Amino acid sequence: QKEVEQDPGPLSVPEGAIVSLNCTYSNSAFQYFMWYRQYSRKGPELLMYTYSSGNKEDGRFTAQVDKSSKYISLFIRDSQPSDSATYLCAMNYGGSQGNLIFGKGTKLSVKP
């Protein structure tokens, strides 16, 4: 079983829609959970990180972690064409130094 699984999409939504992106993982030792955004031909850019289970909100973005189900989500409200990008989930062990385990990424397209 792969450590981090993410549906690659592509996912296409109309402007203003609520977007839900998800990842599942197999290793219960993961402690930190992140969402990165990657525009075409650019490096990943950190959107949010969360520690353990719970919700975290930042503007139009909400990250959720459910450690009991080994499931993390990113919700984007009022999606904009500028949100069109590939969204990567990532996670790591608490003691690691920058050794992030990434999902494959979900390509999102928000149509005007």
Add this chain to the structure above:
Amino acid sequence: EPEVTQTPSHQVTQMGQEVILRCVPISNHLYFYWYRQILGQKVEFLVSFYNNEISEKSEIFDDQFSVERPDGSNFTLKIRSTKLEDSAMYFCASSRDRGSTGELFFGEGSRLTVL
């Protein structure tokens, strides 16, 4: 806004040749990383570096690879005797703290094509 810069943006090399990819991390960051992304695949961790030594490395980071901070600003990845399967985008990243929380700042990447 400070950013991580990488050179070259694209390098084409022949199999068996040595390649050096260069990175200038954000100036007040102390932790440095290399990741790679083979086309269509996941972003994969290669190595982390702190205080002039390797902190962690993955199975991918074998004897073919080495990293160095030759001066106060540059951070380099050397690939000796490149193979076809080394063709990938290589991302440098840096962080202010030890990176446990995943707050890494990535550069735009160096695309390596091995022929």
